[in-house]
Amino acid sequence: MTDAREHLLDWLRDAHAMEQQAEQMLKGQAARIENYPALKARIEQHIQETLGQQQLLESCISRLGGSPSTIKDTMGKVMAMGQAVGGMMASDEIVKGSMASYVFEHMEIASYRTLIAAAQAVxxxxxxxxxxxxLAQEEAMAQWLQEHLPEVTQQFLVRDETPGVTARK
Known part of the structure; x- marks a missing residue:
């Protein structure tokens, strides 16, 4: 039977892989954004937060006698590349990317709430x-996206109806 400490360590590895995926996804998204400066700036800020989160997780994993999972980290990066390629094909890339980011933030929030409960248990x-x-950083990013999704959507719609203007990114 697996004990709670082993579950915690495994879930920390999952979170590290999730942050690796987030880093790749956010970097790809930020690199393609051309016409939405507020969104680009917030994503770039969150990339820096994500890098710090990876370091915090690595420290926790190490303290528990483990190391990040190369397989999980690689799979997270591969998933992010697939998401990026799929998003690039959408004519409304900026809107779909924003929606995907909002959903991803909530998955991260759920993960960190689980980790907090597990850490308390052990x-x-x-x-x-x-x-x-x-968790506080992920909640702040989710809140920012929630508040700005309508604005991004409206900017996209205006740009999309304007001849000669690129709306998708």
Whole structure:
């Protein structure tokens, strides 16, 4: 039978892979955005947060005697590349990318809430605090996207109806 500490370590590895996926997804998205400066700036800010989150997770994993999962990290990056390629084909890439980011943020929020509960269960205060810090960043990004999705959508629609103007990115 697997104990709670092993589950915590495994879920931390999952979260690390998720942040690897997020990094690739966000970098791809930011590189393609041309006409939505507020969204691009917020994504670039979140890329820096994501890099810090990876370091926090690596520290937690190491403290528990483990290391990040190369297989999980690679799979996360492959999934992000697939998402990027799929998104590039959409005529409304900016809207679909924003929606996908909003959904992804909520998956991350659920993951960190789970990690916090697991860390509490095993008495790992350092992991709990690290995950609470990350959770706050993910919730802030989700909130920003929620508040700005209507604006991005409306900007896209105006740009899309304007002859000679690129709307999709």
């Amino acid at each position: 008495g790992d205060v350092e992991t709990q605090r690290a995950c609470e810090q990350i």
